[in-house]
Amino acid sequence: MSLRSLSKNLLLRVLVAIVLGIVCGMFFPEGVARLFLTFNGIFSQFLGFLIPVLIVALVTPAIADLGRGAGKWLAVTAGIAYGSTVFAGLLTFLVAKASYPWLLGDRGSVGSLENPEDHALSGFFEITMPPVFDVMTALVLSFCLGVGITMVKGNSLHKGFDELRIIIMMIVEKIIIPLLPIYIFGMFMSITMNGQITTIISTFIRIVVLAFIMTVVILIIQYVVAGIIAKRNPFVLLKNMLPAYATALGTSSSAATIPVTLKCAARNGVDDRVAGFTIPLCATIHLSGSTMKIVLFSLAIMTITGTPINSWQYVGFIFLLGITMVAAPGVPGGAIMAAVGILQSALGFDETAVGLMIATYIAIDSFGTACNVTGDGAIATIMDRILKNRRHDLKAPEDSPVSA
Template sequence: MTKKPLTSHLLVRVLLGIVLGIACGLFFPEPLARVFLTFNGLFSGFLGFIVPLLILGLVTPAIADLGRGAGKWLGITAGIAYASTVFSGVLAYLVARGTYPWLLGGQQDVNPLANPEESALTGYFALEMEPVFGVMTALLLSFCLGVGITLIPGDTLHRTMDDLRRIIMRIVELVIIPLLPVYIFGMFMSLTMNGQIVTVISTFFKIVVLALVLTIVLLLVQYGIAGAYARRNPLVLLKNMLPAYVTALGTSSSAATIPVTLKSAEANGVSKPVAGFVVPLCATIHLAGSTMKIVLFSLAIMTITGMPIDNLTYLGFILMLGVTMVAAPGVPGGAIMAAVGVLQSMLGFDETAIGLMIATYIAIDSFGTATNVTGDGAIAVVMDKLVGRRGDVAEVAAEQDDAQVVVSGR
């Protein structure tokens, strides 16, 4: 089997884009720099065009799949996964609100993310790429169609939305993901040439460290709750999940880590039917670690740029983000791509803010994935205890086929 070159990994290419963007920003002549800024403007416009379609193509079939396969245990597992994701977002929000005033105190209101269109350096031309409809329209339409598909006989519309999902996934995999490093290169080159890079790097280094620490806290909380409910030692449960955590660090993929996650969950005493049901399902719908990173990074941007932060509005953002994460495409960086629309529509993020969100998210994507899959083990422990108390192991085994409907195509 041929080993893929190191530069084929998205993380490596993104990091190269950041480093080269900063280095080239120190000596690139303005005419050459404007070539990359022109590309960035076109890429950003296409991203704005495709995001509503991405939401429609991913959220609609995800809701429809959950509804069609809505057995009792599937619904309970999905509910626990959503509650865990929202808890992760709220925890990150509370920590950020408590620490950012002093952690980022010296960098507030300096607006290091000034709109590139307002800077001296701009692209040669721009093309208008109006989206078919707005992000909120796409979200509402997705909910209506997704729920509606579960209420009507026949599967014509369901199969149509599945086809749309596959088309959108191909666009993400073949166009957006390969071009992201070039986009990030141009963005960091522009930040360097505009004298904003020092503030940006120092700010996000602090947030990356905070995110890594907070993911460990999240896992301790998840396993503390699971251990208390199952009357097991949470540290032993967490230790048995280390193989899954380490594997996810290397793969950056919840799906690719499923075999190891299954073995780790079974090592914690979870029955095979429950593990075989919960682990593949949660690999698709439980993204607590990803949600935590998005909340931390978005609040950092809002803090240093002086954007108003309203508690109720941001809580709504977290609740909506939890739903959007269910539809996140199964590719590296898929969660942040699915969240772009909500960041723009609910928090008002512009092109540069979205670019920084994507870059910093992908830079530590593997840690978010590792947190996601390790948290799946905690849910498996809770579900095993819950199912064991009710004596419905056979029923859970029967629902595995329904769960495959949700996992398929992701």
């Protein structure tokens, strides 16, 4: 199954799971409900066990790949992409902090997402699966190993992590993704039976609207900066990238949109050699739209559950999220799968909050991807200007360390 088909099918199955979970939560007997909650408990434990390994398996070779081949210009591109991703997160955080008091102020609080009044409704049994190490250990280990691989001769370790990445991706594609709709069904069924669904649905409708507005704001800022640096009309540059935006909406995949993004960048006058390494690289590491959605939804969950929001702690979460996003394009279902670990470790999200994040993120996954892809064109324009008098420092596209 192609990535495009997988994304479409996953979205459809998640939406169906949400609707069925809400409907069934209104009439399911306790015995049937506990059966699904038992599954959710086991699935959540397995997901918690897998996430640290997933981070090591995906982030380590990704960092190793970034350190090879194109030298300082690849590093400059990666730095701009990371800065753009973090900026999107910080801007969204400030907007959410300013708007949520009145946007969500009358939504009320649902308290704990588990069951605020009684804890009788639970699974029949539990299976504990402790992770091999925690998420922060995984992030530090990934960074150390990824940088170390670029500094040693030979490719044995790099190839080993590439094979580990393949194994973990098979687990995600063959186990996590097929079972995810059942998990989301059980989670929404539980929320409905707890009487919290009305507040949550009305809240997230508002957040989705805000996410669309933030997408426009982020793209305009990116292209205004690109226009100033390149001395071009930013709105003309943005207009030329609209085919890439539309393609990303249909595919929900930055990788599948690369050919269209390259053509759009060429329409903006970006040199083929610059676009040849900038666009594919940014499709992997530039996720401003995805970061924006994760920040909006996570803050909404913290707000409606009455969780205290420590600004400095959350800023640290955004900087960690920018690093973790390097692994996101390799995970079917979007960046949220790569972000689960730090949502749990940095923000203290429980399994129900994580399930809600996954469901809401996937429901509008294509809009975040479209923002990511369109922003790649702005970075390509900036790099083209920076390298205008240094074309000889670039290799031909076919020799680039990142291929389309």
